[in-house]
Amino acid sequence: MFFSRLRAAAGIAAMLLTAAFLHYGLPSRDVVRIVGTDVVRKDVGRRDAQGNRVTVTRDVRFIYAKWPDGGDRVYRNEDTSWGWPPYFKFDTADLAAQATDRVSTAEAPDWVVVRHYGWRIPVLSMFPNALSIRPASGPDESPLPWFNIIFITLLVLSVLIVRRVLIILFRRHVDPVIDEIDREFDDRAGAIAGRYRRARRWFRRRFGL
Numbered sequence: 513m514f515f516s517r518l519r520a521a522a523g524i525a526a527m528l529l530t531a532a533f534l535h536y537g538l539p540s541r542d543v544v545r546i547v548g549t550d551v552v553r554k555d556v557g558r559r560d561a562q563g564n565r566v567t568v569t570r571d572v573r574f575i576y577a578k579w580p581d582g583g584d585r586v587y588r589n590e591d592t593s594w595g596w597p598p599y600f601k602f603d604t605a606d607l608a609a610q611a612t613d614r615v616s617t618a619e620a621p622d623w624v625v626v627r628h629y630g631w632r633i634p635v636l637s638m639f640p641n642a643l644s645i646r647p648a649s650g651p652d653e654s655p656l657p658w659f660n661i662i663f664i665t666l667l668v669l670s671v672l673i674v675r676r677v678l679i680i681l682f683r684r685h686v687d688p689v690i691d692e693i694d695r696e697f698d699d700r701a702g703a704i705a706g707r708y709r710r711a712r713r714w715f716r717r718r719f720g721l
Contacts, residue, residue: 537597538663539629540640541655543648544577544585545621546614573604575611575642577626578618580651587628587642597629599643610645623648625655 552574555567573589589608592601616622625648630640 534664536631537629538660539599539627539643539657541657542577542579542585542626542628543623543651543653543655544579544626545616545618545623545651546575546577546611546645547617548576548615549589549608549611550574550576573608574639575608575626580623586632586639587626588639589642592641599629601641601643607642607645611642614645621651623651623653625653 550573552572553569554572555569575587575589577585577587579585589604589611590601591604592599594600614622614624625646626642627644627646628640628642631638632640
């Protein structure tokens with residue numbers, strides 16, 4: 513019972529971690545109104561080749577926006593280059609120019625769809641990274657995440673196929689080995705039990721025990 517519960521808890525934890533990983537890395541789309549852009553100089557601590565901690569200063573671009581209900585929304589605008597997630601974004605300056613060109617006011621709003629990934633966590637100063645900007649039909653547009661749907665569908669199918677292949681391989685190659693080990697163990701246990709019974713009978717006859 514304990515091991516079954518432990519296995520179930522491990523499975524649930526793995527599913528939650530996978531869901532969080534996909535939610536962070538897969539692209540999302542927001543319908544917002546851009547109100548400004550900025551470049552902020554930030555100090556980042558890292559270690560050099562000798563292991564010493566050094567401070568590196570770099571510029572981080574930001575895009576400020578408003579939700580249709582008036583709430584604030586902030587995106588960072590950084591290249592992903594060849595890193596993770598693999599969006600291969602190298603056009604940070606171009607995206608900054610597009611965002612600046614789309615700045616609008618509440619009286620004459622220009623609604624756009626911002627494609628991004630990542631989370632906004634204020635306590636950690638985390639911002640979603642903007643990937644692209646396109647015009648929106650209006651504040652009520654609901655972009656359908658076709659890429660996410662196709663990706664998750666293919667991922668689930670791949671997991672099911674791999675699971676099925678592993679089950680077949682396990683049944684063909686691992687189960688017979690386990691059965692052979694079980695039979696060997698049973699035979700040896702039976703032989704040991706037989707010797708024990710014979711020895712016990714001998715002691716009873718010899719010493720009257």
